[in-house]
Amino acid sequence: MIASTESPRTNFSLSRGLLDVGIAVLAFVLVCAALNALLPFPEIDVVSAELRFFKEHRDEFDTVFIGSSRIHHQISPAIFDRVMGEAGHPTRTFNFGINGMFPPESGYVLERLLSTKPRLKWVFIELDELETRRIPKAEASRRSLYWHDWKRTSLVLRKILDGDDQRDARDLFFFHTALFAKNFANIGRKIDLSWWISHLGKKTAAPKSLGRDGDGYVPQIKTMSEAEAVAYEAGLKRAVVQAELRRVSPSTERAYRQWADDVRKAGATPIFLITPTRAQTKFEFRPESGVAGAVMPFNDAKGYPQLYRNEIRVDADHLNETGAEEFTRLIADTLSRLINDGRIQ
Amino acid sequence: MLFVEFRFFWFFLAVFCVYWSLRENRSRKIWLLLCSYVFYAAWNWKFLFLLMGSSALDYFVGRMLARTEDPRARRSWLLLSLGANLGTLAVFKYFNFFVTSAATFLAWLGLPASVHTLNIILPVGISFYTFHSMSYTIDVYRGKMRAISSLLDVAAFIGFFPQMVAGPIVRASTFLPQLRTLRKFSEVDVRGALVLFLTGFIKKACIADSLAPFVDRYFAAPGSFTAGSAWVAITFYSIQVYCDFSGYTDMAIASARLLGYELPVNFNFPFFARSMSDFWHRWHISLSSWLRDYLFIPLGGSRGPRWFVYRNIMITMLLGGLWHGAAWTTVIWGGLLGLALVVQRKWQHWTEHGKQARNWTRWLGWALTMYWFCLALMVFRALNLPDAFVAVRSFALFRSEGAQDLGAWMLWIVVALGIVHWMNFRGTFANWWRRAPDPVFAVAYGCAAATVFLFIPPHYTPFIYFQF
Numbered sequence: 001m002i003a004s005t006e007s008p009r010t011n012f013s014l015s016r017g018l019l020d021v022g023i024a025v026l027a028f029v030l031v032c033a034a035l036n037a038l039l040p041f042p043e044i045d046v047v048s049a050e051l052r053f054f055k056e057h058r059d060e061f062d063t064v065f066i067g068s069s070r071i072h073h074q075i076s077p078a079i080f081d082r083v084m085g086e087a088g089h090p091t092r093t094f095n096f097g098i099n100g101m102f103p104p105e106s107g108y109v110l111e112r113l114l115s116t117k118p119r120l121k122w123v124f125i126e127l128d129e130l131e132t133r134r135i136p137k138a139e140a141s142r143r144s145l146y147w148h149d150w151k152r153t154s155l156v157l158r159k160i161l162d163g164d165d166q167r168d169a170r171d172l173f174f175f176h177t178a179l180f181a182k183n184f185a186n187i188g189r190k191i192d193l194s195w196w197i198s199h200l201g202k203k204t205a206a207p208k209s210l211g212r213d214g215d216g217y218v219p220q221i222k223t224m225s226e227a228e229a230v231a232y233e234a235g236l237k238r239a240v241v242q243a244e245l246r247r248v249s250p251s252t253e254r255a256y257r258q259w260a261d262d263v264r265k266a267g268a269t270p271i272f273l274i275t276p277t278r279a280q281t282k283f284e285f286r287p288e289s290g291v292a293g294a295v296m297p298f299n300d301a302k303g304y305p306q307l308y309r310n311e312i313r314v315d316a317d318h319l320n321e322t323g324a325e326e327f328t329r330l331i332a333d334t335l336s337r338l339i340n341d342g343r344i345q
Numbered sequence: 346m347l348f349v350e351f352r353f354f355w356f357f358l359a360v361f362c363v364y365w366s367l368r369e370n371r372s373r374k375i376w377l378l379l380c381s382y383v384f385y386a387a388w389n390w391k392f393l394f395l396l397m398g399s400s401a402l403d404y405f406v407g408r409m410l411a412r413t414e415d416p417r418a419r420r421s422w423l424l425l426s427l428g429a430n431l432g433t434l435a436v437f438k439y440f441n442f443f444v445t446s447a448a449t450f451l452a453w454l455g456l457p458a459s460v461h462t463l464n465i466i467l468p469v470g471i472s473f474y475t476f477h478s479m480s481y482t483i484d485v486y487r488g489k490m491r492a493i494s495s496l497l498d499v500a501a502f503i504g505f506f507p508q509m510v511a512g513p514i515v516r517a518s519t520f521l522p523q524l525r526t527l528r529k530f531s532e533v534d535v536r537g538a539l540v541l542f543l544t545g546f547i548k549k550a551c552i553a554d555s556l557a558p559f560v561d562r563y564f565a566a567p568g569s570f571t572a573g574s575a576w577v578a579i580t581f582y583s584i585q586v587y588c589d590f591s592g593y594t595d596m597a598i599a600s601a602r603l604l605g606y607e608l609p610v611n612f613n614f615p616f617f618a619r620s621m622s623d624f625w626h627r628w629h630i631s632l633s634s635w636l637r638d639y640l641f642i643p644l645g646g647s648r649g650p651r652w653f654v655y656r657n658i659m660i661t662m663l664l665g666g667l668w669h670g671a672a673w674t675t676v677i678w679g680g681l682l683g684l685a686l687v688v689q690r691k692w693q694h695w696t697e698h699g700k701q702a703r704n705w706t707r708w709l710g711w712a713l714t715m716y717w718f719c720l721a722l723m724v725f726r727a728l729n730l731p732d733a734f735v736a737v738r739s740f741a742l743f744r745s746e747g748a749q750d751l752g753a754w755m756l757w758i759v760v761a762l763g764i765v766h767w768m769n770f771r772g773t774f775a776n777w778w779r780r781a782p783d784p785v786f787a788v789a790y791g792c793a794a795a796t797v798f799l800f801i802p803p804h805y806t807p808f809i810y811f812q813f
Contacts (some may be wrong), residue, residue, distance in 0.1 A: 032798070141803070144572070188802050190800045
């Protein structure tokens with residue numbers, strides 16, 4: 001109970017009041033920024049554990065795949081390394097695919113990954129439009145909060161403002177701004193502090209998400225049911241008919257240019273990868289965008305029919321273990337061909 | 346819209362700036378009413394009509410009461426107001442409860458009945474604003490205050506956003522005179538209000554919401570936890586419910602104070618109460634005094650034979666329990682606390698009056714009060730009666746029902762919070778922040794707010810009392 005024991009002041013001045021508010025806001029912003037810089041990296045399920053693992057083993061890898069579940073379940077580092085080795089380009093690969101990790105979150109994680117100063121040669125980045133949607137289940141999670149720094153939030157906000165749906169745009173604009181504000185104000189970061197204190201000097205176990213070989217790859221064993229296969233085929237047919245060439249949004253281009261530059265600064269070559277999803281949209285950067293990096297589009301049912309067979313798919317977006325192995329081999333073959341042709345350094 | 350949400354900050358900033366820039370009291374009241382309705386509509390705009398209807402009806406009844414001296418007519422008008430307010434409460438809050446309870450009772454008698462429940466949403470704050478509203482007509486009926494001629498005043502009083510959804514339950518006679526005079530910003534204790542708001546924010550967002558997951562875990566399955574966990578869970582829950590509700594009240598009082606209005610104090614260190622009656626003078630004071638003035642005293646109060654007084658206490662507490670929620674657990678909770686009040690009266694009657702209590706009896710009184718409060722709270726929080734029975738058995742008999750453990754070490758958190766609370770009780774934090782020059786206070790406030798944000802969970806938890 002706060003007791004009011006003194007009589008309030010009688011000589012109020014608006015300018016002094018505003019000055020005091022300004023001072024309080026400045027103090028708030030400075031302390032938030034200072035805490036933001038001092039606090040340990042947020043403890044986010046799977047992401048933090050994999051980043052820690054990568055930091056500890058960074059010298060062991062020279063190739064990284066980064067993206068969503070379409071990377072996590074579909075790229076086998078062991079097969080990639082074997083095929084590349086056979087082609088005379090030995091690699092040691094790590095799969096940094098994390099379920100539900102789309103740009104710009106993947107860009108944030110890539111930045112963190114590069115900050116560990118690894119000695120990388122190739123960085124495969126899953127290419128997709130910047131994700132601006134609200135995902136109801138994850139809205140209140142720390143996972144949706146931690147990557148909302150200004151660099152990422154400004155990209156998302158710009159994409160929202162450039163969009164067509166103005167009604168949705170207002171809602172999304174406030175949603176992402178609120179997440180940025182919450183992240184800047186370090187909301188809920190006591191968890192990171194207590195985690196850091198409780199794990200001080202302790203060695204943490206490798207996360208299960210790294211899979212049986214500890215390289216980040218977890219295959220999916222399931223196959224589609226008959227009904228699912230029928231629905232998948234019908235959907236694929238429609239998608240092939242509707243296939244179009246689309247340029248990514250200017251904000252997405254800006255984001256990928258940034259990440260490609262970061263990868264190059266780290267001494268590696270960026271390669272943008274589009275996995276064999278049902279959506280047959282061919283993404284393309286504008287020539288003037290300045291995004292320097294090869295694009296490997298595999299979402300082409302006509303060009304790569306072997307990746308669209310029912311028996312190797314789990315659903316419209318994911319391949320099963322057999323499909324993942326075929327897909328990985330295809331990527332390695334494509335890369336070695338590009339290297340041999342001198343089209344990629 | 347919750348007080349701990351970012352959007353409330355922007356909402357209040359707009360309310361505050363426009364309010365103080367308006368020169369006329371009438372314009373300010375219109376602005377306040379508009380903002381209050383926007384605040385309520387942010388939850389569900391359809392129920393705004395209920396709030397408007399309640400305000401209009403009680404204004405009309407007030408006017409009619411002022412026009413007639415005939416006791417029968419006056420009583421009829423009052424009954425109309427009470428019937429409409431309590432009827433609304435009964436339909437929205439208690440209909441399904443009464444119907445299902447009646448069906449269960451008939452089935453128990455061997456007369457199974459097929460019943461239809463309604464798919465009703467409970468309007469936020471209905472229990473609070475109907476009580477605000479009724480206090481006005483009852484006070485006018487009793488001649489304690491004159492009927493208000495301005496519908497705007499009555500609507501602004503009932504709908505005033507800081508106290509509309511979860512109290513404190515403000516009396517018309519306290520608030521309406523404040524509405525009639527132009528508030529001066531120079532008389533506002535801005536610093537006190539800001540500190541009170543931050544204190545409430547800390548209580549709600551840092552303490553109550555942090556304890557909630559442990560409490561929820563225990564009460565989801567009390568049968569699978571140890572007896573120690575029952576003690577940890579109920580201690581945490583008592584702190585959670587106190588910090589949640591008193592935190593809300595602090596923020597409500599602070600918001601109102603920043604607009605120049607004073608709301609009544611609702612909590613006064615209830616965990617230092619030395620008897621159950623002392624507890625009710627410290628916990629949800631606005632409700633306990635409302636029930637005393639508008640229910641217990643009209644029932645006969647403390648006058649008359651002893652058993653008559655005990656009956657009045659039990660009726661008041663059982664209805665008070667029912668007010669907290671349409672469930673048998675809340676009714677039993679009210680009954681248990683009423684029983685404690687009856688036992689206390691009996692004890693006071695047996696022992697000598699006026700004798701100075703000794704130190705050990707004070708401590709014993711405190712321990713028994715807290716024990717009984719926690720025991721009753723077990724029933725209150727349980728999801729159903731069988732769970733309540735299991736939880737109370739585990740707590741009272743120290744009997745482990747399962748092997749899961751919340752961790753008794755967590756009681757250290759209670760000790761730490763207890764020390765801070767005790768220091769606050771002793772006035773350690775009361776005034777030092779008033780002595781600092783304005784810029785120093787501003788820096789300290791900014792730093793404190795930034796640090797507090799570290800300790801709040803990333804998602805908002807609704808206030809517990811919103812469901813009442």
